[in-house]
């Protein structure tokens with residue numbers, strides 16, 4: 364079988380030189396996704412190993428949401444054109460590329476239906492029905508679904524696809540401040556997801572006003588730096604003010620029986636998180652995963668000769684049983700027809716974080732050899748208490764992955780305060796450049812045009828103090844905030 368040969372197993376592209384091609388190869392060879400059928404460019408098929416990763420993300424976020432007052436709901440995947448138009452009228456700049464359904468069976472529809480590009484326009488009218496009094500607030504619903512945006516760009520699994528999986532949360536509140544607290548709660552949960560589950564440090568901040576979600580009061584974002592120096596918008600949380608409430612009549616009677624518009628928020632995280640996970644940690648041998656989200660956390664590879672096969676396998680099985688009993692996701696690779704070297708390569712490609720090697724020496728000495736996927740570090744451990752020892756190794760592997768990503772981030776935030784300096788600093792693959800900024804969109808252009816880099820984020824005011832005599836790095840007017848320029852996905 365040619366698909367099983369040693370040659371096909373290996374990654375042929377190099378991460379450092381051809382990041383895009385390397386990424387596509389890892390996604391396919393590690394069994395995460397395939398490209399969609401011919402004639403459906405932009406769609407991908409998510410294979411079980413890829414979907415399992417999404418489920419870890421989903422489960423963790425779902426738990427966080429539910430523990431902070433959110434309930435899940437589900438709305439139709441099709442939205443009448445008039446609903447979208449209503450949103451478009453109010454929300455200037457809202458004009459996604461939409462896929463349209465024009466026929467139902469053999470009949471042409473009286474009104475075209477859009478396959479949802481996002482669900483504000485169908486969720487908001489129902490929120491308007493459900494909210495009557497201040498006692499109905501806060502109202503928090505979340506939906507797990509896919510959305511479709513018919514953008515004709517080059518497909519990149521989990522980063523750029525026409526259909527993608529995500530969650531969208533929609534909430535309504537009595538006051539501006541409560542809506543702000545909600546916005547920040549969700550942003551914080553996104554940051555925790557990246558830092559505590561995916562071993563990726565993120566920057567938190569707000570989008571510049573000219574780049575916020577159309578109609579929003581403020582758009583906040585978590586940004587993650589990829590190894591190719593580009594920033595990924597890794598999750599966004601919007602304070603929508605009262606503009607959506609006014610457009611869709613989401614009003615409530617307050618304690619004095621006065622009618623007031625609600626203050627709403629929306630927040631979303633997509634399977635881009637998965638793309639960021641794969642891109643950040645993986646290497647030229649294939650996928651690298653933190654133990655928190657690895658479908659198999661440990662693989663046991665027994666190493667035997669004919670005369671030692673039985674004792675080695677018995678020992679390996681007992682180790683497997685101990686680990687499984689402790690709730691560890693473990694696989695014993697006892698295939699007869701493959702040699703250990705082949706198995707090492709295959710499990711490395713698949714990203715299993717910890718490998719246990721068991722041969723006759725380990726059996727005799729009641730020991731186990733433990734190998735870390737990310738760097739090949741080896742340790743010999745006692746058989747006794749192996750489940751606990753393996754948990755410690757998980758923590759070590761997680762810490763290594765996080766530290767490497769953090770180092771990449773810290774080394775790639777640079778400061779500049781003139782146009783020439785920004786252009787010189789923001790060469791190819793150079794991460795973030797921090798610049799004092801006046802807040803005027805025009806000052807983004809001289810950087811955007813030659814480098815296709817833009818302001819991806821401004822830190823929150825309390826985190827980044829602008830001095831009175833700081834001036835905008837581009838126009839020289841007084842600076843009001845700090846802008847992070849970067850190329851982005």
Ligand SMILES: [Zn+2]
Nearest residue numbers: 801806835838
């Ligand atoms: Zn300026």
